[in-house]
Amino acid sequence: MDGLLGNLALGFAVAFSVENIGLCLIGCILGTLIGVLPGIGPTTTVALLLPITFYLDPVGALIMLAGVFYGSQYGGSTTSILVNLPGESSSVVTCIDGYQMARQGRAGAALAIAALASVVAGVVTTVLIGLAGPPLASIALLFQSADYVSVMVLGLVSAVVLAHGSILKAVAMIVLGIFLGLVGTDVTTGEQRFTLGISELYDGIGFVPVAMGLFGVAEIIYNLEQTRGRGIVTATIARLWPTREDLRRAWAAVVRGTGLGALLGILPGSGPTVASFAAYSLEKKIARAPERFGKGAVEGVASPEAANNAAAQACFIPMLSLGIPPNAIMALMIGAMMIHGLTPGPGIITKQPELFWGMVASMLVGNVLLVVLNLPLIGMWVKLLKVPYRFLFPAILVFCCIGTYSLKASPVEVMMIALFGVIGYAFRKLDCEPAPLLLGFVLGPMLEENFRRAMILSGGDASVFVTRPISAGFLVLAAILLVAVLLPAFKKTREAIRE
């Protein structure tokens, strides 16, 4: 405990530097902003900001990107409640009861409950990161190549299990992602692979253009196709503060939502969206009067909002302590670390304590900032909904182009954005999600390196993956997950979660 306090003190010293608190604030405001605006999500924004972070120091960069991610969890609920329009996929369930509360003139209460639930969940889960991160990382130091391969396999399998839609398609997307990750010069033999003679590809396909194309550009094309102007009706905010009765009903729901969210956030492949759906169904299931749900039940706002924010923070646990991204956003964060020459993994906490603890402390600061920011500014955020998309998307496109160009001054890399934009759009049309591909792309080189090393050490004997206890444990977990997803009962809930 003493160590934790000392470490937190170090963290706060980092987080409270003028530059970092500014970056945290920028990240939170930006996150809230994109959370409010439908059609542009945190994954896209983090991808867009990647090149800009190149100009910051690594701690500041990660603090800002993290702020965008959890900030969007706050912003997303605002539009769900006020105009029945989820700003983020993780706020979809908040619409159900939140909008009903708003229609009854209790919009202020709903917004306040959502913000308070988020901050409680955020703070609790951040403390959890501080407690669970270091011991997890010290276990991870015992890992050998074979164990790394297995933990990555577990990560990829759970990405499949909790993704939407066809399992086989998700697996194929991962395999394609790993393959794309291997393009470039082979580190072991020095041979060129699949570079087609293009010198820009000798170092591999750039992560930034792939992420921007698959998420930023593909999303723009898709949005332009789906929506031509949105009708928006703004509800009035009658009273801001929830009643005593509201708070009494909400607090237990917040606790349950936080627990569920933290658990689902740590699991690879899951994340805020799944957590919010799970929390809502749990509340409805254990409620004494389930018929109140859908008609403005406070628990229906409190629990999912706590869960999505808890999950958003808990995602950082496997990313920071194992170096394994549990979802696409964390894969982007790893990309940001690699841009700065940091190797994500168990060594980060001991070798870069100011980075780990600085992030933990900044999350605590950021969550408080967000509540302070959100309650008075709700009216302003709603006005932002009136920015027409036809002015928004050219700006996003230009940011993508400049951002990528600024990294290597390479026109070829800029063209890669267009290529991956088209690929992302095509796959989306065919019900194939881009997130598993990006996860495979990030893990591909790491996976190959460790796989080859493990096979060299074992003399070509593949049984090493099941005879090492750590490795075998991960593989068993992966197998259990796969079997579970094929069972009919689980399949049904998984489909229910699909939007």
Added chain:
Amino acid sequence: MPGRLNRDVAAGALFVLSGAAGLWAGRTLSVGTPEAMGEGYLPRALCLALVAMGIVIAAGGVIRGGAAIERWTVRPLFFVTVSIIAFALVVGIAGLAPAVLVAILVATFAGEPVPIATLAVFALTLTTAVVVGFCWGLGLAVPVVPGVYL
């Protein structure tokens, strides 16, 4: 409807094609042995897996049928792509400001029509803001027009 080109059949075909292309492009890479893998070992294994999964996905689509492919709207796809390529081509020759301007102008064709006067004001404002923000604010080392740095 079974047999029609639905989402599953098309997706499966796309995976088979990518896998086959990978196998062909990597045909000269050495595979090696499990003990000492060559640079072609894992890529080839992945491509074979892609082809196999693609066949299964497509077969499932043929037998069970699948959701029909949504109509493609060519307009946003075309103009967004061209806008990015235009940026890439112009930026090296004429500098950042013209590239941004061209990209914005092309991109607006992808969305709802914007009145010409509004478009002019919007494009010039955004270009100025972006150029000042990146070149001056972030110190980006890209010429605004050839030879001119902020």
